[in-house]
Amino acid sequence: MTDYDTLIIGAGISGLLAARELRAAGQRVLVLDKGRGVGGRMATRRLEEGVFDHGAQFFTVRDERFKALVATWLTEGLVVEWTRGFADSRGVWQRDGHPRFRGAQGMTTVPKFLAQGLKVHTGQRVISASMNDDQWCIQTEQGGTLTSQNLLLTPPVPQSLELLDAGGYSLPDADRAVLEGITYHPCIAVMVLLDAPANVPEPGGMQLNGEPISWIADNYRKGISPAYGLTIHGAPGFSREHFEGDRDAAGKLLLEAAAPYMGEARVRTYQVHGWRYSQPVTAYPASYLAVSSTPPLVFAGDAFAVPRVEGAALSGLAAADYLRGLSS
Numbered sequence: 001m002t003d004y005d006t007l008i009i010g011a012g013i014s015g016l017l018a019a020r021e022l023r024a025a026g027q028r029v030l031v032l033d034k035g036r037g038v039g040g041r042m043a044t045r046r047l048e049e050g051v052f053d054h055g056a057q058f059f060t061v062r063d064e065r066f067k068a069l070v071a072t073w074l075t076e077g078l079v080v081e082w083t084r085g086f087a088d089s090r091g092v093w094q095r096d097g098h099p100r101f102r103g104a105q106g107m108t109t110v111p112k113f114l115a116q117g118l119k120v121h122t123g124q125r126v127i128s129a130s131m132n133d134d135q136w137c138i139q140t141e142q143g144g145t146l147t148s149q150n151l152l153l154t155p156p157v158p159q160s161l162e163l164l165d166a167g168g169y170s171l172p173d174a175d176r177a178v179l180e181g182i183t184y185h186p187c188i189a190v191m192v193l194l195d196a197p198a199n200v201p202e203p204g205g206m207q208l209n210g211e212p213i214s215w216i217a218d219n220y221r222k223g224i225s226p227a228y229g230l231t232i233h234g235a236p237g238f239s240r241e242h243f244e245g246d247r248d249a250a251g252k253l254l255l256e257a258a259a260p261y262m263g264e265a266r267v268r269t270y271q272v273h274g275w276r277y278s279q280p281v282t283a284y285p286a287s288y289l290a291v292s293s294t295p296p297l298v299f300a301g302d303a304f305a306v307p308r309v310e311g312a313a314l315s316g317l318a319a320a321d322y323l324r325g326l327s328s
Contacts, residue, residue, distance in 0.1 A: 003028075003135075003146075003147045003148065004027075004028045004029060004030045004146065004147070004148040004149075005022070005027035005028045005029065005148060005149050005150060005327075006019075006022050006027050006028075006029045006030075006148055006149070006150040006151075006152060006323060007029075007030055007032065007136060007138055007146060007148040007150070007151050007152070008029065008030070008031045008032070008152045008154065009031075009032055009033075009126055009129075009138075009151075009152070009153050009154060009155055009160070009163070010031075010032075010033055010040065010153070010154035010155045010301065011031050011032075011033035011035070011038040011039070011040065011111070011115065011120055011122060012033075012038075012039060012040025012041065012042065012111065012154060012301070012302075012312060013039070013040070013042060013110065013111055013114065013309060013312050013313050013316065014154040014300050014301045014302065014312040014313065014315050014316035014319075015031055015033075015152065015154040015300075015316060016031065016038065016111055016114040016115055016118065016120075016316070017114060017313055017316040017317050017320070018152055018154070018300065018316035018317065018319050018320040018323075019031050019118050019120075019320075020114060020118065021316075021317060021320035021321070021324065022320050022323060022324060023117075023118060025324045025327075027324075027327070029118070029119065030119050030120075030121065030146065030148075031115075031118060031119065031120040031121070032120075032121050032124045032126055032138070032140070032146075033120070033121070033122050033123075033124065034122075034123070034124065034125040034126070035122055035123070036122060036123060037108065037112075037122055038108070038111040038112060038114075038115045038120060038122060039055075039107065039108040039110075039111035039112070040055070040111070041055035041056050041275065041278070041302075042055060042056050042103070042107040042108055042110065042111050042309065043055035043056070043107060043108060044103070044105070044106030044107050044108040044109075044224070045191060045271075045273075047191050047193050047229065047269065047270075047271055048193055048227070048268070048269065049193075049226060049227045050191070050193045050219065050225050050226075050227040050228070050229035051105075051106055051219060051224050051225035051226070051227075051229070052106075052191040052219050052225065052229055052231050053102070053103075053106050053107045053217065053219065053222070053224060053231060054189045054191050054231050054273055055107065055189070055275060055278075056107055056309055057102070057107070057205065057215065057217055057231070058082055058083075058100040058101060058102050058107075058205075058309075059100070059101055059102075059308065059309035059310055060098065060099070060100055060101070060308065060309075060310060061099070061101065061310060062310060063310060063314055065314065065317065066310050066313055066314055069313070070101060073110060073113075074101075076113075077104055078103065078104055078109050078110055078113050079101045079102065079103055079104060079109070079110060080101065080102060080104055080223075081099045081100070081101055082100050082101060082102040082203060082205075082222065082223075083099075083100050083203035083204075083205065084096060084097050084098055084099055084100070085097075085098075085203075086203065086205045086206060086207045087200070087201045087202075087203075087205070087206045087207075088206070088207065088208075089206070089208045089209070089210065091199075091201050091206070093201065093202065093203070102222065102223075102224070103224075105224060106224045124140050124141075124142065124144070125140060125141040125142075126138055126139070126140055126141075126163055127139050127140065127141050127163070127166060128163055128166035128167035129151060129153075129163040129164050129166075129167045129169065130167030130168055130169055131167075131169055131295065132147075134294065134295055135147050135148065135149055135295055136148050136149070136150070136151040136295055136297070137167070138151075139167070149295055149296070150295065150296040150297075150298070150323050150326075151295070151296065151297050151298070152298045152300060152319055152323065153297070153298070153299050153300070153301075154299075154300050154301040154312075154315075154316065154319075155301065156184060156276075156277035156301070156303070157179050157182045157299065157301070157303055158184075158277070159277070160179075160299060161176075161179060161180070171291060172291065175289065175291050178284060178289070179284075179289070179299065181282060182280060182282055182283065182284060182303045183280070183281045183282050184276070184277040184278060184279060184280055184281060184303070185236040185239070185240070185278050185279045185280075185281055186236070186239040186240055186243045186274065186275060186276050186277070186278055187214075187233050187234055187236070187239045187274075187275040187278035187279070188233075188234035188238070188239045188242060188243065188247070188250050188251065188254065188272065188273075188274055188275075189231060189232065189233050189234070189272070189273045189274070189275060190230075190231070190232040190234075190251045190254045190255060190258075190270055190271070190272050190273075191229065191230075191231055191270060191271045191272075191273070192229060192230050192232065192255060192258075192262075192267055192269075192270040193227060193228070193229045193267070193268040193269050193270065194228040194229060194230065194262060194265040194266065194267060194268060195228070195265055195266045195268050196228060196263075196264060196265035196266070197218075197220065197228055197263075197265065198218050198220075198228060198230055198261055198262050198263060198265055199260065199261050199262065199263040200216055200217070200218035200221060200230065200261055202221060203221065203222070204217060204218040204219070204220070204221030204222040204223070205217045205218070205222065206261070208235075209235075210235060211235045211237050211238050212234055212235055212237075212238035212253065212254060212257050213232060213233065213234065213235060213238075213254060213257050213258060214233050214234070214235040214236070215231075215232075215233040216230055216231070216232055216233075216258060216261055217230065217231040218230055219231060228265065230258065230261070230262070232254050232255070232258050234250070234254055236279075238250075238253075238254075239274075239278070243274060243276065247272050247274060248272055250272065251270060251271075251272035255267065255270065279307060280302060280303040280307035282303075283303050283304060283305060283306070283307045283311075284299075284303060284304045284305070285305065286304065286305060287300070287304050287305045287311075287314055287315045287318035287319070288300040288304055288315055288318050288319040288322060289304065290322055293326060296322075296323060296326055298319045298322060298323065300315040300316055300318070300319040301315055301316075302315070
């Protein structure tokens with residue numbers, strides 16, 4: 001049994017930024033994530049020599065606090081401005097003047113940087129969170145037991161609720177009702193390696209906003225892959241219909257629908273990935289939800305206030321501000 005000041009579940013940008021803020025304030029912090037690496041949906045994967053952003057594709061900047069962070073990341077070469085518009089379904093670039101940023105080596109570039117110097121354990125699936133003697137007790141699938149004074153939950157809200165339910169923790173009725181009202185779109189994503197350039201125009205991204213495909217990115221034109229490869233995101237309706245079925249069959253349907261954007265290129269290989277909680281449909285109106293202060297329990301992530309990468313970042317920072325304030 002190991003004791004910490006704060007345990008953070010989820011090593012996405014929300015959890016990692018919160019961890020950095022709390023560590024800077026002198027807290028003993030541990031971040032746990034069930035995935036093989038950090039980043040959550042800021043995900044980059046290799047398929048042979050191809051490199052694919054298969055989750056979040058870019059991020060925007062509106063808030064001044066986040067703008068200051070991004071300015072630092074730009075200076076350090078972690079991110080670059082990708083584009084100020086995308087091609088529509090006709091292949092016509094719709095320039096709107098609003099900058100979109102991407103990770104310099106893929107979207108995981110930023111989370112990997114944020115994780116440096118932190119105590120982060122990946123491949124650690126938490127199975128329950130319970131309150132015991134005015135502290136939080138976390139059980140992992142590997143049989144470990146961890147305790148802390150504070151608990152910050154940043155996974156998709158349904159997963160966070162499952163952890164508390166498994167630990168027998170009863171949320172206040174009003175908080176549970178609000179949290180259960182947060183819903184998400186699923187997304188079936190296909191990463192396809194091609195033997196020749198695709199027909200996706202500059203800047204390498206197309207917002208189709210229809211069915212069965214909502215988005216196509218050319219990772220080669222995007223500037224992250226040395227090989228020709230597309231990321232295809234199934235639209236919400238298609239993804240919901242096929243999510244629980246044969247995932248490979250769903251991937252083949254998306255490949256067929258994407259054929260016009262492949263041109264004469266042939267498929268070398270492909271992988272299919274399912275994001276069950278891809279994008280929040282409804283969000284909590286504030287940047288975080290503090291359920292308990294004795295001991296502190298806080299929910300944060302991209303389903304709080306602004307359902308974007310920027311919103312997730314600001315949510316983690318706000319949650320850290322709250323927890324830091326309790327101990328000051």
